[in-house]
Structures are given as structure tokens and as C-alpha cells.
């Protein structure tokens with residue numbers, strides 16, 4: 049091949065390379081918005097309660113990610129009255145499973161996080177009960193983060209069932225101001241879990257109930 053033809057081929061390859069890079073770079077620019085948006089909706093729509101887990105343990109960094117997600121929730125007047133008790137001791141998980149009929153999955157879960165409210169950190173007066181909404185928002189954040197990471201989790205209710213509040217408070221030696229709201233059992237799913245279809249357009253009204 050003559051030198052000039054070789055240079056022409058080389059130039060052609062270079063032009064093609066730059067064109068491809070440019071095309072991919074422009075796609076990259078649009079991607080974050082679409083990807084973040086669609087994967088958030090996708091995670092919300094595919095989350096479901098998971099009550100059966102494999103034996104795989106949950107790493108400490110993963111637990112931190114779940115707690116960070118929980119603490120990212122909206123909270124009335126930014127009071128952040130949520131507190132968390134992470135349970136990874138087998139005997140405590142087994143005891144939850146035995147004591148509470150609706151939490152038997154705890155015996156197979158490598159981890160549970162008890163979502164609590166600190167009554168000394170709530171809004172004073174009428175807004176006090178907002179703590180329930182704050183800790184519930186944190187709980188949903190945690191469930192979604194768990195699902196996004198590939199974990200399975202289930203929210204098990206404690207508050208306002210008086211017996212459960214009392215038993216959890218005793219078991220975890222909670223101070224008087226700390227009220228347990230939910231026990232979230234967490235682990236890597238043992239098998240597939242199908243989300244329920246909960247879309248009911250008849251539950252919706254526009255602008256007034258009529």
C-alpha cells in the first residue's frame with residue numbers, strides 16, 4: 049500500500065472512532081436522568097415483602113447503606129426522631145420468631161432492624177404524633193434500599209400494639225423515651241418473589257370526593 053493511501057485509511061479510522069465516541073458521549077449525557085428515574089420507579093413497583101432468606105450474611109457496609117437510606121426520609125420540622133436497633137445475634141432473632149406469631153421469618157433472617165421513635169426528639173404539642181409518619185417514611189426508604197441492593201425484607205408492625213411495644217422494649221432494653229414502631233426482617237431472598245398488583249384506579253378522586 050502506498051504511503052498516502054495508508055494515511056487516508058488511518059484518517060478514516062480516526063474519524064470513525066471520534067464519531068463513535070461523540071455519539072456515545074451524547075447518550076451518556078442523557079442517561080443519568082432516565083436511568084435514575086426509571087430504576088427508582090422500577091424498584092418501587094417490584095418491591096414486595098420477602099419472608100424467606102438464604103444463609104448469606106449481610107455485610108456491615110450494606111447495613112450502613114440501609115440506615116443511610118432510612119435517615120434520608122422526609123421528617124416533620126426536620127426533627128429526625130428515628131432511632132434504630134440493628135439485630136444480628138441469632139438468639140435475639142430466634143426469640144423474636146418464637147415470641148411473635150407474625151414474625152416467624154426472623155428465625156431464618158440474618159438481620160433485623162427495629163425502627164424506633166425517640167419521644168424526647170419529637171415535635172411538642174399536637175404535632176407529636178408525626179413521629180409515626182417520620183419513622184414510617186424511614187422504614188419505607190429502608191425497604192426500598194434493601195430491594196434495590198438485591199436484599200429481601202418485610203416490615204413487621206410493633207406500634208401501636210401495646211403487647212408488642214412492651215415485649216420489644218423489654219427484650220431490647222429500650223429506655224422509656226424510645227418506642228419501637230416496626231421490626232424489619234432482612235436477608236438475601238431464597239427464591240423469587242412476585243410483587244402484588246395493587247393498582248386500583250377506583251381508589252382515586254380528583255379535586256373532591258364527588
Ligand SMILES: Cc1cc2nc3c(=O)[nH]c(=O)nc-3n(C[C@H](O)[C@H](O)[C@H](O)COP(=O)(O)O)c2cc1C
Pocket residue numbers: 095096097098099150151202203204205206243244
Ligand atoms: C404497618 C405494617 C405492619 C405489618 N406487619 C406485618 C407482620 O407483622 N408480619 C408480616 O409478615 N408482614 C407484615 N406486614 C407486611 C404486609 O403484610 C405487606 O406489606 C402487605 O401484605 C402487602 O404486601 P407487599 O409488601 O408484598 O406489597 C406489615 C406491613 C405494614 C405496613
